[in-house]
Amino acid sequence: MGADTARRVDGVTEAVAVAGVRATARILARDDGRGGTSLPVLEGDGPLALRRTRGSGDEARVMLVGAMSGPLGGDHFTVQAAVEAGARLRVGSAAATIALPGQAKGESRYDVRLTVADGGELHWLPEQLISARGSDLYATTRVDLGATSRLVLREEQVLGRAGEDPGRLTSRLVLRVGGRTVLDQELACGPGAPGGWDGPAVLAGHRAVGQLVVVRPEFAAEPVAARVLGEGAAVVPLAGPAALVTAVAADGLRLRRVLDEALGRLR
């Protein structure tokens, strides 16, 4: 309260800095009727730039290119992707996203909103999210799928750059299939997170944690079998037509190896 008042009194320049950057990127993927996928909407501003890259077959590919560093404290980024019926989209990112401290106080936000209509398919495979020391990020990913949509989604969080303490990172992943919430998970870690986050029940000193979600209509009748992949990862069937891989690892490289292996087994 006191800090807010001071900021207002301090005038315009600081108010702009304190507000942080707001940026939105939007992708719309549509069946082009000729066996391919068109992108009638592909727009990003400020730090969120989008590039269409060469696709394969009927799939369109998009690369998320970080044009600035961030998110920094106070920034609010939003990425929205919608895949229409029969369209296929694959999205990756050119580099890891690094949450950094900024001049603005308070948390930054990174919201991802994905919708895939019936018969559409989305592969959402960005690079890692790295929580740098002193940063404070709340990241949310909300995915809405139709009953016959298909999805492969990977999320990886790395706590601190090499040898660095992490910042505060809270990430929530919500998956809905056919209007039903199939997965809702939030992980909070770093300074200021509820106690025990680095202890034996939650991360136990691991500095990388990731999830891989695979949704296929055929999983409704034939769910994947639960399987352990070493001490730090497991593939499980969710209460819906979806499989989840949860993994912890010492670092981002090892985490990627485990998730890649798991994805290979799910093919």
Place this chain on the structure above:
Amino acid sequence: MSRAALLVLADGRFPAGGHAHSGGAEAAVKAGRVTGAASLEDFCRGRLHTAGRVAAALAAAAVLGVDPVELDAAADARTPSPALRTAARKLGRQLTRAARATWPSDELDALAREFPKGAHQPVVLGLTARAAGLGAVDAAYCAAYESVSGPASATVRLLSLDPFEATGVLARLAPELDRVADRAVEDARCVVDEGADALPAASAPLLEIGAEVHAGWGVRLFAS
């Protein structure tokens, strides 16, 4: 309401089968992550703020009259490990039996009909508290306390840990239990207004992974 009913419900001797489960402690001990009182405390603290917080909010919301079917589905979405979903339903079924015998209620009868294989234990716990005339905060305390008392007493057996040390761990967690229970009631009130999506979703990757590792063992002391 009778406050003493809370003692009956929270008593470790209440015949609801909780003693057969370690709350993930057996897997953590075997993996070498829990080796004594200090790491047990850290384990319990992490479980309290994740699975415990979610369980407390579910139980409190059930006391406030939120549809148990909706809460049960929300519990499924917050429990990706099938081993943990199965354990939660087994415990829910055992608690339903004990609760119907102890505090007969139409709501518990309806729950037993709706979920013959058992509903998630925290949801049953909430309806049990309701049948016993207890409030949302009582159910939240019960759920939060169970989230740490189970692993603590299991670790006494698993590591031959001094029971005084295990009890000391629980006592040191008491202020955090208070906060988790209070917050769970706030969350539950939001659920009444906004639906089950307002429930907390705090997760613990190693509890989920450890539960699957544990389920694959041929021989184990605890069911989960």
